[in-house]
Amino acid sequence: MTRRLTDHQVSRRGVLMGMGAIASMGVLGFPALGFAQEVDGPLTPWFGKGGPKAGAGLKWTHGLNLALTGTGAAIGQVMSQGSQVATNLIRESGGPDIKLALNDHQGGLVPASVTGVRRMISQEGIKSLGTSYGPASEALFPLVANSNITTFWSGGAGPGGLNKPNVWITMALFALDPATGGIAYLAKRFPEAKRLALIGQQENGIGAIKGIAPKVWPQVSNGGTVLDAEYVNIGTTDFSSLIARLKSAKADAIFSTIYGNDQGYFIRQLRDAGVNIPIMSIDLATPTVPDIAGDAVANNCFLAVDGYLPENPNPYNKLFVNTYKSKYGTNPDYFAANFFEATNILGALISRAVAAGKNPEDAGVLSEVMAANSSFPSVYGGSVTEPGQMKFNVEDHSVTKPIGVFEIGQKGVLKKVATITKGSTDIGAA
Amino acid sequence: MPLPTGPFILGETMTQLIQLITFGIVQGLTYALLASSFWIIYSTTRTFHLAHSLTYAIAGYAVYVVSVQLAMPLWIGLLASLLCSALAGCAIEFLLYDKLRKRGSTVLGIFLSSLGVAAAGTALLQLIFGPMVKQVPGFPNATLSMGEVTVTTLQLTGSAAALVTIAALYVLLTFTSIGNAVTAVRTNPRLSMAVGIRVESVSLLVFAIGSAMAGLAAYFETISFVAYPTMGLQPVMFGVIAVFLGGIGSVKGAALGGFVLGFLLVFSGLFLSQNLGVILVFAVLLVIVVFRPDGLVRSPIGR
Numbered sequence: 071m072t073r074r075l076t077d078h079q080v081s082r083r084g085v086l087m088g089m090g091a092i093a094s095m096g097v098l099g100f101p102a103l104g105f106a107q108e109v110d111g112p113l114t115p116w117f118g119k120g121g122p123k124a125g126a127g128l129k130w131t132h133g134l135n136l137a138l139t140g141t142g143a144a145i146g147q148v149m150s151q152g153s154q155v156a157t158n159l160i161r162e163s164g165g166p167d168i169k170l171a172l173n174d175h176q177g178g179l180v181p182a183s184v185t186g187v188r189r190m191i192s193q194e195g196i197k198s199l200g201t202s203y204g205p206a207s208e209a210l211f212p213l214v215a216n217s218n219i220t221t222f223w224s225g226g227a228g229p230g231g232l233n234k235p236n237v238w239i240t241m242a243l244f245a246l247d248p249a250t251g252g253i254a255y256l257a258k259r260f261p262e263a264k265r266l267a268l269i270g271q272q273e274n275g276i277g278a279i280k281g282i283a284p285k286v287w288p289q290v291s292n293g294g295t296v297l298d299a300e301y302v303n304i305g306t307t308d309f310s311s312l313i314a315r316l317k318s319a320k321a322d323a324i325f326s327t328i329y330g331n332d333q334g335y336f337i338r339q340l341r342d343a344g345v346n347i348p349i350m351s352i353d354l355a356t357p358t359v360p361d362i363a364g365d366a367v368a369n370n371c372f373l374a375v376d377g378y379l380p381e382n383p384n385p386y387n388k389l390f391v392n393t394y395k396s397k398y399g400t401n402p403d404y405f406a407a408n409f410f411e412a413t414n415i416l417g418a419l420i421s422r423a424v425a426a427g428k429n430p431e432d433a434g435v436l437s438e439v440m441a442a443n444s445s446f447p448s449v450y451g452g453s454v455t456e457p458g459q460m461k462f463n464v465e466d467h468s469v470t471k472p473i474g475v476f477e478i479g480q481k482g483v484l485k486k487v488a489t490i491t492k493g494s495t496d497i498g499a500a
Numbered sequence: 501m502p503l504p505t506g507p508f509i510l511g512e513t514m515t516q517l518i519q520l521i522t523f524g525i526v527q528g529l530t531y532a533l534l535a536s537s538f539w540i541i542y543s544t545t546r547t548f549h550l551a552h553s554l555t556y557a558i559a560g561y562a563v564y565v566v567s568v569q570l571a572m573p574l575w576i577g578l579l580a581s582l583l584c585s586a587l588a589g590c591a592i593e594f595l596l597y598d599k600l601r602k603r604g605s606t607v608l609g610i611f612l613s614s615l616g617v618a619a620a621g622t623a624l625l626q627l628i629f630g631p632m633v634k635q636v637p638g639f640p641n642a643t644l645s646m647g648e649v650t651v652t653t654l655q656l657t658g659s660a661a662a663l664v665t666i667a668a669l670y671v672l673l674t675f676t677s678i679g680n681a682v683t684a685v686r687t688n689p690r691l692s693m694a695v696g697i698r699v700e701s702v703s704l705l706v707f708a709i710g711s712a713m714a715g716l717a718a719y720f721e722t723i724s725f726v727a728y729p730t731m732g733l734q735p736v737m738f739g740v741i742a743v744f745l746g747g748i749g750s751v752k753g754a755a756l757g758g759f760v761l762g763f764l765l766v767f768s769g770l771f772l773s774q775n776l777g778v779i780l781v782f783a784v785l786l787v788i789v790v791f792r793p794d795g796l797v798r799s800p801i802g803r
Contacts, residue, residue, distance in 0.1 A: 139622075139626060139631075139729075140621060140633075140730055142732055143537070143626060143631030143729075144630075144631040144632045144633065146631070146757045147630075147631050160518070207790070241691065272775070300773050300774060301773055301775045302774045302775050303774075303775045303778060306774070306775075307725070307734065308527060309774065310520075310523030310524075310526070310527060310766050310767070310768065310769075311523070311766045311767075311769025311774045311777055312518065312773075312774040313517050313519075313523075314519040314520045314523060314766075315516060315769050315774075317515065317516065317519060317648060318513060318515055318516035318519070326661055328740065331633070331714070333723070335725060338725065340717065342518075342641070342643055342652045342654075344643050344645055344648075344650045344656075357632065358632065358633045359724075361632075361633050361634075361635045361726050362633060362725050362726050364635070364637065482787070493795075
């Protein structure tokens, strides 16, 4: 080796010149090279430019824990579609290469949820998770905390997810966030209504039925009374017993936290029984509930929720709707929208971590990045020129996003009739 | 003010009582039909036919295909429901249960295979039709009011159809030679063979009858609400419970068990919140199983 160097007669001056040239290239050339690799894509206006600094090419597996069979299968399907649209747009925009892995919790079964997510962690190597349903998601919290899996709870989320390590709730808290405003709207729209019936399911939304409604209704209805809460089991398709009790109690209005397909059966049977009093719901599983309820869904039914409108002209939403429609041939719904948003938040967190020179796979990095900036664009609210905004509370991991009151029309088409705020009785314009 | 939960009093609660009785009869007849459909299969072939839930769902999709996709009238949809469910039931018996029996499979083996067919068939329906529910509109439904008590024309039609079908089954089994053959096989299959009754044919026949009865219930559920892959699970589960509540010895027992179960589920609303009604029904079932193991109606042919 020494001999060879001697043969080439490399001088000290030559070596120094060469090093200087390389250093110059480094100083001048690398930023130019990096700049050249920045990518503009469909998400750029809201998430910034893509490229290596945004995690382009970084392989990431994101698990989805959904109802893919059973009564909630239709919901699980559109949720996965919402996520799929997001991963495609993130890739096109020069973000990380997110692959989706699926687990079927079979309509909320806890064993199927825990076993399946454990399998996705150990065998498919997921590094983050999107999940839906109440108990099926809550059962995962110890697992995702121990395994350092950043988790987005984007369907049927409840207060059980607050303050849980690695868990971020990406939707308004089921029943709790919209309850106050929804009940206030009922009182304002139907001032003659004095007797409010409360109907719910024990598994979710109980805080709204037991805590919020009995407190808020007497205040907003000028001394109205709340009838005893009635509970039904998940999966109930016959509500005749409850309807007979409602008729006898002469309720003037109903606040219902029934969710899933059950709501469709309830509305249909209530109207068939000649009970036409207003119903304020906090869940509308489209398109199944409108199909089950038929015309009855367009009879005095309201929804207080972070309600999703495909026709919302905000540009971020328009991108989502157009992309979804071109891929699946139909407008996205509420569930697809929530999973679209959540997957984009994941993409943004990974990009921000890479840009900050951190490894997004390291424990706690995504949470650190979230704490540094917890605002993201939203397909809810906004204007023709601006997307809506959603902001996470980095203390309890909840989110604040636009909530509306909607009047439900034929085929479940929503018409926004008021804007409400989490925990407030103030009713804003549509 | 709480919803009325106390003892029966005149006035508003009288309305509730009559309404609950009305709804209870409607629901009771539906479960009576389902219980009878499961009973004729179970009592004749001793097959714990859980795939009955699949037959039920197939009937629901049949009316959707015929009356929505092919745009034919609802009565043709009804025929399609009955035919498809009967064919599905016979196919399961002929292609699976009969083969398993001939190979000496145990009751448990047949039960597990039935469970497998139910699960796989449901998944197949979802693959074919997708997970979305299927609506079949078009029945001229109207709400009839008698004071504050209401019932819909669809509920009345479904109840009448259930009642007529159960009565027809009773007549068939009691007064016809076919019924005699079914009773003979139900009582003693080996002796039936010895006297020239073709047990396999009788088994196919009871599968056709029982499945068509389930198809009738599924038809009314589909035109009332929607069809979906798992639509048969809960009704068939209650139908099975009703058979053991009423007694497996006769169609009267099964039908009575179904009626009592459905009626109790609704009528318990006079005293209990809806979610507690199910608990009451299972408590009644437990008491009956312990103190009257033959069910509400004792077997006329013994065990």
